[in-house]
Amino acid sequence: MSPCDSWDWETEEKRIPFSRWQTQYQWVESPCVAPDGESIAAVVRLTEAGFGVRVNDRLWTQMFEKAWHLGFAPDGRLVAIVSDGETWTVAVDSRLWEHRFDYIWRPLFCPQGSHMAFAFQQDRQYGMILDDHPWPNTFANISAMNLSPDGLHTSASVQVKHLPAGDIFAFAQGAFSAAADGQAWPATFMNVWRGCFSPDGAHLAAEVRLSPDEYTIAVDGEQWPHTFTAVWEPRFHPHGGSVTAPVRLDGCWTLARDGRIEWRRNFVQCWQHQYSPNGEHIAAIVCPEYGRWTVALDGKPWRLRVGDMITDLSFSADGRHVAAAVKNKNTWSIAVDDLCWHHRFDRVWPPVFSPDGWHVAIKAEKEGRFALVVDDVVTPVSGEVMWSPCFSPNAEKLLVPLIRDGSFVRRIVSMGEVLG
Amino acid sequence: MAEPAEKTPLESIPLAEPATALPVADAGIEAGVQALTPRTIADTVRRVLGAETGARLKAYLSTCTHCGLCAQACHFYLSNAHDPSYAPIGKIKHTLWELLKRKGQVSPEFIRQASLIAYTQCNMCRRCAIYCPLGIDVAYMISVVRRICRALGVTPLYLQDTVNSHSATHNQMWVKADEWVDTLQWQEEDARDEIPELRIPLEKEGADIMYSIIAPEPKFQAGLIYKAAVIMHVAGVDWTMPARPGWDNSDMAMYSGDYDIMGRIKRFHFDTAARLRVKKIVMGECGHAFRSVYDTGNRWLGWRMPPIETQHAIDFYYDLLTSGRIKVARKYEEPVTLHDPCNIVRGYGLHEKARYVVNALCEHFVEMTPNREYNYCCGAGGGVINCGPPYKQTRMRGNSVKARQLEATGVKVLIAPCHNCHSGLEDISQHYHLGLEVKFLADIMYEVMEK
Numbered sequence A: 001m002s003p004c005d006s007w008d009w010e011t012e013e014k015r016i017p018f019s020r021w022q023t024q025y026q027w028v029e030s031p032c033v034a035p036d037g038e039s040i041a042a043v044v045r046l047t048e049a050g051f052g053v054r055v056n057d058r059l060w061t062q063m064f065e066k067a068w069h070l071g072f073a074p075d076g077r078l079v080a081i082v083s084d085g086e087t088w089t090v091a092v093d094s095r096l097w098e099h100r101f102d103y104i105w106r107p108l109f110c111p112q113g114s115h116m117a118f119a120f121q122q123d124r125q126y127g128m129i130l131d132d133h134p135w136p137n138t139f140a141n142i143s144a145m146n147l148s149p150d151g152l153h154t155s156a157s158v159q160v161k162h163l164p165a166g167d168i169f170a171f172a173q174g175a176f177s178a179a180a181d182g183q184a185w186p187a188t189f190m191n192v193w194r195g196c197f198s199p200d201g202a203h204l205a206a207e208v209r210l211s212p213d214e215y216t217i218a219v220d221g222e223q224w225p226h227t228f229t230a231v232w233e234p235r236f237h238p239h240g241g242s243v244t245a246p247v248r249l250d251g252c253w254t255l256a257r258d259g260r261i262e263w264r265r266n267f268v269q270c271w272q273h274q275y276s277p278n279g280e281h282i283a284a285i286v287c288p289e290y291g292r293w294t295v296a297l298d299g300k301p302w303r304l305r306v307g308d309m310i311t312d313l314s315f316s317a318d319g320r321h322v323a324a325a326v327k328n329k330n331t332w333s334i335a336v337d338d339l340c341w342h343h344r345f346d347r348v349w350p351p352v353f354s355p356d357g358w359h360v361a362i363k364a365e366k367e368g369r370f371a372l373v374v375d376d377v378v379t380p381v382s383g384e385v386m387w388s389p390c391f392s393p394n395a396e397k398l399l400v401p402l403i404r405d406g407s408f409v410r411r412i413v414s415m416g417e418v419l420g
Numbered sequence B: 001m002a003e004p005a006e007k008t009p010l011e012s013i014p015l016a017e018p019a020t021a022l023p024v025a026d027a028g029i030e031a032g033v034q035a036l037t038p039r040t041i042a043d044t045v046r047r048v049l050g051a052e053t054g055a056r057l058k059a060y061l062s063t064c065t066h067c068g069l070c071a072q073a074c075h076f077y078l079s080n081a082h083d084p085s086y087a088p089i090g091k092i093k094h095t096l097w098e099l100l101k102r103k104g105q106v107s108p109e110f111i112r113q114a115s116l117i118a119y120t121q122c123n124m125c126r127r128c129a130i131y132c133p134l135g136i137d138v139a140y141m142i143s144v145v146r147r148i149c150r151a152l153g154v155t156p157l158y159l160q161d162t163v164n165s166h167s168a169t170h171n172q173m174w175v176k177a178d179e180w181v182d183t184l185q186w187q188e189e190d191a192r193d194e195i196p197e198l199r200i201p202l203e204k205e206g207a208d209i210m211y212s213i214i215a216p217e218p219k220f221q222a223g224l225i226y227k228a229a230v231i232m233h234v235a236g237v238d239w240t241m242p243a244r245p246g247w248d249n250s251d252m253a254m255y256s257g258d259y260d261i262m263g264r265i266k267r268f269h270f271d272t273a274a275r276l277r278v279k280k281i282v283m284g285e286c287g288h289a290f291r292s293v294y295d296t297g298n299r300w301l302g303w304r305m306p307p308i309e310t311q312h313a314i315d316f317y318y319d320l321l322t323s324g325r326i327k328v329a330r331k332y333e334e335p336v337t338l339h340d341p342c343n344i345v346r347g348y349g350l351h352e353k354a355r356y357v358v359n360a361l362c363e364h365f366v367e368m369t370p371n372r373e374y375n376y377c378c379g380a381g382g383g384v385i386n387c388g389p390p391y392k393q394t395r396m397r398g399n400s401v402k403a404r405q406l407e408a409t410g411v412k413v414l415i416a417p418c419h420n421c422h423s424g425l426e427d428i429s430q431h432y433h434l435g436l437e438v439k440f441l442a443d444i445m446y447e448v449m450e451k
């Protein structure tokens, strides 16, 4: 059962007055909205040196010297990074975590939202904290933080050896590794970049650099048998255990699996590859000719070409459709299965597939207003501020949170209403 | 087209005596040279020239008539008493031509000299390209030599360290992730004493503008972030700064010839802007970063142009002033002169907009001569200043012509809308006792604007 089964899909419109917040407080930061659209929240300035968190008509009881990164977890809990001026901690639905640090940043949530992690710094040592449990070991530096899909494991690129300032020789020896749950791999590398966990969280793969011109992927610290002149972020197969990554060889990019070339075609660029949920297909953003961009599905590029950029690649749940945001001649649109929508926008947000994969909805901006667009139809649902839409489990309705005429509006729109 | 004859040099700043490179000790270059074998040199030269160069290099090599007209363009040549080894074509003759002629069969000592020439005796300023009747871009050929030296591991230590920082932290100065955000929060807090409702919006998805800067700002010049925040606030700009890597737009990998690292950091910069869904990126006053974002890094990744509109601060200030979003309360009174940074003037043509901005902010603007696209390079860009203290004297000797040009203005306030130029010009001012106060446009705008 999906969490949105229990959401209210019947009430067409719910309103919460929002503009009066602006007059009540010295300032109100950009608001965020709960996944079910029932709550709107923002950091508000209460006094000269005090910030609060306002949620609908309630104010958290605590005041903080600083509060940032306010946002709702996918399970609806409201989370902020807060400070009393001395130390930092995490506030979840106004309850503070027990552990406090010199600094906390980079919130990470698992897709269900039941687990959350952050990076921390304490006494110039770095680590991660998962659900208020800090790593047992800390490191001289940390980057590329990551949370496993099940939310039970954390990883990061960590500096495991001392690097005196300007010591390029120590750097060349390799001072970096990857750590999962605070345990660093025994192997060190010149660089370790983004990592990803296997679906069960048991394995960790990461981009690594062995020497200035030798890049590869390491899985649980073991490097692939081949090296490349560059690599991009790896992905685990959703079921099989193998690892794929875009790799650069002889000046061209392609996709490799477990160190061996998988796609026969070469590209000027190839990145952000993704598996379909069933693992049968791989899509990637590619540049087949210099300055022209498209999507490649299982190594075969679409016919569509755009000049500016492609981003937000996504598969439908059944893995049969692929959508992406495309930018050409400075306007944005959406491409689905090699067909570009006719409408052009100043900006678009990531495409959202209906659960059955038949429809695509987005938040788009044109001339300063935001509108709901479904299957290339610009609907009258619009506002001064809008959040991305969400389909009902039966794909018959859409939840669209927006701000219009000073009110936060939770709109439920039926597909019949928007598509006629 | 060459500009008409230039002013007689002032006598107070003597030209350097002809000399070959000053002796330097650079552990990066030494270690690299020690590890070389004739075989690795030949293989690497063949690989880089074969796989990474093509029609452009061939055209330059086949059309150059060896006329030497480019010599008069180069500040190294002019400052070193017209020593021909500093002429643009002289530098190519002693590096790339030999490598090609001898098919890479050169000694480790040759590579040491080639590395010194390519990294520390050419700023890749492209002034010579506008003096060459055939438009030959010597800077491009020097970048090929740097690429070869980098592939051979013969890079100056300081420059290599900044590239290592780029690779490990995605910024140039080893700024740690928490230090970056903490600096922004601290600048916001400070600025609130002046403007209580001022914000430095972090990670604001959907803002109009992402403001990106270079890492020396949080490290040494946090006041510039403060000033930028005041300008954004007063102008009513919907802006944000990223809290995650991608905030640093600088790129020393472009200058060391480590193009895969260049591509990686440029991807982070554009990915960050795309993640925040901004309409455009506004970059602080840095020239080389603009070259990397607008020309070199984006193209290495496959983009002809930046995938997201990218605006240099001069262009942005021009918009703010012409649209009336920033109004000048009282113009800056002291006479000022303006240094045209190579990367955004010869490289992008921002000179007239820069003059508009200077005239809008300042009462009394004195041109230096030559100016605009003919301006002399500061000697710091192109990665040369980033090669560090071992080369400061080479840099200073190669800049006596610049010092004369500055002195001739008779002005004590010098505007340099570029970080590298700024540092290089401060060194020149100090070395030649010019007593200049070097400022960014933001320093002056902040001082004179209505708040």
Ligand code: SF4
Residues within 6 Å of the ligand: B073, B074, B075, B076, B087, B088, B091, B121, B122, B123, B124, B125, B126, B127, B128, B129, B138, B139, B377
């Ligand atoms: S690019 Fe500039 S520094 Fe290099 S040779 Fe040409 S004029 Fe001289």
Ligand code: SF4
Residues within 6 Å of the ligand: B063, B064, B065, B066, B067, B068, B069, B070, B071, B088, B089, B131, B132, B133, B134, B135, B136, B138
């Ligand atoms: S680069 Fe141009 S100006 Fe210089 S020697 Fe060759 S043809 Fe003459």
